[in-house]
Each structure stands twice: as C-alpha cells, then as structure tokens.
Amino acid sequence: MKFIFEVRVKPGYSVEQYADAWMEASRIIQQTPGARGTFLHRKLGEPDTVLAIAHWDSKAARDAKDDRRDARVREILERHARTCDITVIGEFEDPEWEVLPPRADD
Template identity: 60%
Template sequence: MHFIFEVKMRPGYPPERYAEAWLRASEIIQQAPGALGTRLHRKIGHPDTLLAIATWESKAARDAMESRPLDTVQRIIAEQSEFVEITVLGEYTAPEWQVIPPD
C-alpha cells in the first residue's frame, strides 16, 4: 500500500530544509517491519510543493508503526510544523491496473 501526503512550504522556507528533516525521520521509520521505501517528489512549476509517497507491505504494517510513535520522529515532525502545511492525501492500494512499455 502507499501512504501519500503533500507538503507545502510556508513563504521563505526552503524545501531543502524540509527534505533534510524528512530524510532523518524516514530513515528511522523505514526500520519498521513492513516498510518498503519512501520517495519525496517536487511539483513541476511549484518548487515549494512536495509529494511524499511511502510504500508498505500492508496497511496493517503501517498502522502498527503508527500505533508506536517514536519520540525522535515525533520531535522531527513537530520541529517542521511551523514551516510547512501537510495534507494527507490518503492510503492507496498497489496498482490494480497498469501499462508498462515493452522492453
């Protein structure tokens, strides 16, 4: 499953600063059972808007991680809260339909 959220920088806050914090928190979160990686994308034409996509074995695995919040991760998130606006877009299943170019 994929957990997807959007991050908008408040005026004057560089996305690179948020990305540094995201990396620190993500390195910890990715140690949880069922974590399969995470990516941070910059929106074309809107450099102060980022999209995070975290991949998990299952919703249950992500829920288990969320049920045991780590103080370090919570602190990193709290430190960023005054500089960014985070909107959770949702939890999505793995693709049911896809088209892949031929080799």
C-alpha cells in the same frame, strides 16, 4: 500499499530543509516492520511543494508504526507541523492495473 501526502513549505523554511529532515526521519521509520521505502517528488512549477509517497507492505503495517517512539522523529514531525502545510491525499492499494512501455527484448 501507498500513503501519499502533499507538503507545502511555509515562507522561512525551504524544501531542502524539509527534505533533509524528512530523509532523517524516514531512515528511522524504515526500520519499522513492513516499511518498503519512501519517495519525495518536487512539484513542477511550484518549487515549495513536494509529494511524498511512503510504501508499506500493508495498511496494518503502516497503522502499527508509532512515530512517537523515537524522540528525533517526534521532533522532526513537530517542526514540520509548524513549518509546512501537509495535506494527506490518502492511502492506496498497490496497483491492480499497469501499462508499461515495451521492453527492448520484446
């Protein structure tokens, strides 16, 4: 499953600062059972906005994580609550439908 959210960085805080802290927290969170990686995408034309996509084995695995267990993750999340506007887009199942370009060997 995918957990997707948009982050708009407030003036006085940069996307680079957000990304550095996000990577640090993500490295810790990725030690949680069921975590399958995270991706951060900068929005075209809006350099202070990023889209975060966290991959999990299941919704249950994501729901079982507890960011409050780690003091550093807690500190990062509290800072981001003050320095960013975060909009949860939602939780999505892995794709049921895919269309990929043909492989070179096809």
